[in-house]
Amino acid sequence: MLQKRFRQISSQILVVMLALLATPAQAAKQVLSGEVCSARVHQLVSEVEWYKSLNKAQAEATRSGKLIVWVHMLGKIDGST
Amino acid sequence: MLKDDFVVGYRNIENQKYAGASGKHKPDETAVDTTNGAGPHNLQIFVLATDGTILTCLPGYWHAEDLAHEFGLAKQLNAIWVNPELSLADKKAQFAKLQMGHVATHDPGMSKRSHMQGFDLKYEAKKPASDFFYNSRAVNPATGDTPARNVKTVDIVMHERMAAHPFKPYERFDVAQYSDYGKPTYDKHEQYLDASGKIAPGADLASQPMIGNTPKAHPIKTQAKRTGSRVARTTVNHAVRYGIRALMR
Numbered sequence: 423m424l425q426k427r428f429r430q431i432s433s434q435i436l437v438v439m440l441a442l443l444a445t446p447a448q449a450a451k452q453v454l455s456g457e458v459c460s461a462r463v464h465q466l467v468s469e470v471e472w473y474k475s476l477n478k479a480q481a482e483a484t485r486s487g488k489l490i491v492w493v494h495m496l497g498k499i500d501g502s503t
Numbered sequence: 504m505l506k507d508d509f510v511v512g513y514r515n516i517e518n519q520k521y522a523g524a525s526g527k528h529k530p531d532e533t534a535v536d537t538t539n540g541a542g543p544h545n546l547q548i549f550v551l552a553t554d555g556t557i558l559t560c561l562p563g564y565w566h567a568e569d570l571a572h573e574f575g576l577a578k579q580l581n582a583i584w585v586n587p588e589l590s591l592a593d594k595k596a597q598f599a600k601l602q603m604g605h606v607a608t609h610d611p612g613m614s615k616r617s618h619m620q621g622f623d624l625k626y627e628a629k630k631p632a633s634d635f636f637y638n639s640r641a642v643n644p645a646t647g648d649t650p651a652r653n654v655k656t657v658d659i660v661m662h663e664r665m666a667a668h669p670f671k672p673y674e675r676f677d678v679a680q681y682s683d684y685g686k687p688t689y690d691k692h693e694q695y696l697d698a699s700g701k702i703a704p705g706a707d708l709a710s711q712p713m714i715g716n717t718p719k720a721h722p723i724k725t726q727a728k729r730t731g732s733r734v735a736r737t738t739v740n741h742a743v744r745y746g747i748r749a750l751m752r
Contacts, residue, residue: 452535452536453533453534453535453699454533454534454535455533456531456532456533457531459530459531459532459533459534460530460531463530463531469506470505470506470511471511472511472512472513473510473511473512473513474512474513474514475512476512476514476555476673478512479510479511479512480551480553480554480555482510483510483551483553484553486510487553488508488509488510488553489508489509489510489550489551489552489553489558489577489578489581490509490510490511490512490549490550490551490552490553491505491509491510491511491512491548491549491550491551491574492511492512492513492514492548492549492550492551492673493511493512493513493514493546493547493548493549494513494514494516494519494546494547494548494549494678495513495514495515495516495545495546496515496516496517496522496523496524496525496545496546496714496715497515497517497527497714498515499513499515502527502528502529502530502712502714
C-alpha cells in the first residue's frame with residue numbers, strides 16, 4: 423500500500439535522496455531520463471517510509487533514537503512538484 | 504543512509520506565502536542535477552533532533568555527497584544538544600563554532616558545486632546588503648558586477664546563517680527569512696531537455712504548467728479572484744454614485 427501511495431515522487435529532490443539511498447559516491451548524472459527517475463522513485467518510496475506528520479515522525483524518532491530529516495517541498499511527494 | 508539513520512518526512516509548502524515558484528514536473532519526467540542551494544524558496548531540508556530542535560537546514564537542492572557531509576555535522580550537533588553536562592549557553596556557543604568551522608571541512612569539489620548561478624547572483628547584487636558578498640561596496644549596483652573573489656558560495660552563507668540560529672525549535676524558526684536569497688522562481692525546464700541537457704527543438708516553454716506562488720499555477724483561482732475584485736469594484740462604484748445622488752436630492 424505504501425508503495426502505491428508513494429509510487430510517484432518529485433524530480434530534483436529525488437536525485438538527491440535516491441543517491442543517498444544508494445551510495446554516497448554515486449553522484450547524480452547531469453540529465454536523468456524519465457524512465458530512470460520513475461524507477462528510482464519506486465525504489466525510494468518502497469524502501470523508505472515518508473511521514474506527513476511531524477508529530478508522528480518525532481514519535482518514531484524518539485522510539486528509534488534516530489534524527490529526523492524533514493523536507494519542505496513545493497508539491498506532493500506522491501505527485502508532481 | 505536515509506533508510507538506516509533517519510526518520511524521514513515531508514511537508515508540502517505549495518500554499519505557504521514564503522514558497523517560490525517553479526515549472527511543474529511529473530515524477531516520470533526528465534530530471535537534472537544543479538548547484539548546491541539552488542531553488543531555496545522551493546525546497547528546504549531540515550535535520551531535527553527528536554524533540555524538534557533544528558540541527559541544520561539546507562535551503563534548496565544539494566548534491567548527495569554534500570548532503571551526507573552536512574548530515575554528519577547534524578549528528579555532531581545532536582551529540583552536543585543531548586549532552587546533559589553542558590549548559591544551554593555552552594551548547595549554543597558550540598553550535599555556532601561547529602557551524603562556522605564546518606566550512607573548512609568542505610572540499611574544493613563541494614565549494615565548486617556551491618557557486619550561486621548567474622541569475623540568482625544578479626538578483627542578490629541588487630539588494631543593498633546581501634550577505635553573499637564579502638564587501639557590498641565592491642558590487643556595482645547598476646550592473647550587479649563584482650569580482651569573483653567578492654562572492655561567497657552558498658555552502659558558506661548557509662553555515663553563516665545557520666550559526667545565527669543555535670538550537671532553535673522548528674516551530675519558532677523563520678524559514679522564509681532563512682531561505683531568502685536568489686529569485687523566487689526557479690526552473691530548469693527539465694521536462695523539455697534532451698539527453699544532452701539542451702532544450703529540445705520545438706519545446707513550448709510558454710505552455711509549461713507551473714507550481715507555487717505564481718498566478719500561472721492557479722489559473723482558476725486567479726481568475727475567480729479577478730472576477731471577485733471586479734464585482735467588488737463595481738458594487739463600490741454603484742454605492743458611491745447612489746450615495747452622491749441621494750445627497751444631492
